[in-house]
Amino acid sequence: MAPSLESSTRGTLPIQQSSPVRLMTGMISDYMDYQQLQMRPMDEDLPLATPSPSTPAPFFVRSAVDGLSSTSASFLLTSSPLKSTSAPPTFKPYTLSPIKNDSRYSHLFGFAPQSAREAELMQALRESESRDNSRKRSMAEMQASTVLAGMYTNRAQAQLQAAEERKRRKTGKRKMGDGKAKYFSGDDFYRLCVEDDEKKEQEAAEKLKRAADREAHASRLATWQEANEAIRTKNAERRAEYSTDVASWETEKAAAKAEKRRPNWPKPKLADYGIETLLPKPKKGDHDDPEEEDSDDQSGNGSED
Template identity: 65%
Template sequence: MHAAVDSLSTTSASFLTSSSPLKSMSAPPAFKPYTISPIKAESRYSGLFHHTPRTAQEAELLEALQESENRDMGCKRSMLEMQALTVVAGIYNSKAQSQLQAAEQRKRHKTGSRKMGDGKAKYFSGDAFFEMCEADEQKKLDEAVEKERRLAEREVQTGRIWTWQDANKVIRSRNVDRRAKYAVGVTAWKVEKTAAKVEKCWTGWLKPKLADYEIEALLPRPKKKHTRRAGRGRGEQRPWVPKWK
C-alpha cells in the first residue's frame, strides 16, 4: 500500500497524496475502458456440458470446466460493473471540477472593499488608507440611514394598508345590505308579475335593477410611495435626456 502511494506521488495525480486543498486544475487521469466481449446466453462449451461422462476423469474435467466457466462469467460481470461505476464517477468528477472552477473564478473576480482584505501592507497614517476609512464610515452611515428610511416607509405603508382594508370592509358590508334589498325587490316583483299573469294585466312597476341600489366599487390598493434617497438635494434635478437615446 505504501509503495503504491509513493509511486502515485511521482505521477500527474500527485495532488491526491498531498495535504494541500484541491484546485480546479487538478484532475485525475482519464479512464480508458477496456473492450469486454458480450455475455452470451449459451456458453461456447455447451456441447461438452451436454456430453455424458463415461469415466470418473471425464466427470472431473466437466466439473472443472463448469467451475472455470462460472468464474469467467463472474469476473466479466464484475469488470462490467467496475467500468460502469468508474465512468459514472468520471462524469461526477468532471461536473464537480467545472463547478469548483466556476467558484474559483467568481472568487477571483470578486472585488471587496475591506481595508485589510487584500493582504498588502498598509501605511496607517497615509492619505489613501485614511480616505478608505472615511469612505467606509460614510458607507456605513448611508446604509444605516437607508435602513431607517425603508423601515419608516414600511410602517407608513402598513398603516395605509390597514386603513384600506377597513374601508373596504365597510364598503363590502354596505354592498351586502344593498344586494339583499335588491334580492327582496326582485322577489316582490316576480310575485306581482305572477299575479298579473293570472289576472291578465300589467305589473304596476318595472323590474328592479342592481344599478339602482348604488353598489359601491372597492377602493384600489394603495401603492408604495418611494421617497427621495439621501444624496440628492431638494433643489437638484435630474438632467433631461432625450427619449430617442
C-alpha cells in the same frame, strides 16, 4: 514454478487508464499476491505466518503512495483543503460484450459425456461461464456507479468553484490592506479616509431610506387591506340585498303567471347594485404619500356610501 515475467500474470485494459488508477490497480494486485504469500507456509512443520500489528506497511504499499504523490491525484495525500481545480482521477470504462441468453459453448453441451471425466469438465465449463457472466454484470454495475459518481463530483466541483468565486469577490473593509506602513498625515491615506467616511455615510443613508420605504410600503399594504375589507363587506351586503330582491321577484313572477299577467317590475340585475372591484395591491416601488392615499380612499368610500 513462478512466472518469469510480471506481465505474464497481469492483464491490460483495452483503454489506457490514468496514472493514479494504474498505480492503485497495481497495488491491489500486489496486495492480493502478498496475502497469498502470507497464507502459504514455508515449511509444513511451521505455522502460517501472521503479520503482527507493529509490522510496517509492505513495500508495494509505500511505493504506490510515493508514486501517487507525483501524479495528478497528489492532493488526496495532503491535509490541505480541496480546491475546485483538484479534479479526481478519471476512470475510462471499456465496452463490455453483451450477455447472451444462449451459451457460447452450446455446441459442446449438446454432446453427451462419455465418461465421468468429461461430465466433470462440462460442469466446470458451465460454472466458469456462469462466473464470467456474473463478473460481467458486476463490471457493468461498477462502471454505472463510476459514471454517477463522476456526475456528482462534477456538480460538487462546480458548487465549490462558485463558493470560491463568491469568497474571492468579497472586498476587505481595510483602507490599505497590503500590510505596509503608512503615514497617517499622507495625502493618499487622508483621501482614503475621506472616501471611506463618505461611503459609510452613503451606506447609512441608503439603509435608512430602505427602512423608511419598507415602513411606508407596510403602511400602504395595511391601508389597502382595510379598504378591500370594507369593499368586501359592502359587496356582501349588496349581494344579500340582490338575493332578497330576486326572491321577491320570483314570488311576483309566480303570482303573475297564476293570474296570467306580467310581473309588476323587471327582474333585478346584479350590475345595478353597485358591486365594487377590489383595489390593486400596491407595489414596493410606489413612493406615493400614504396620507394622500388614505384621504383618497376615505373620500372615495364616503362618496360610494
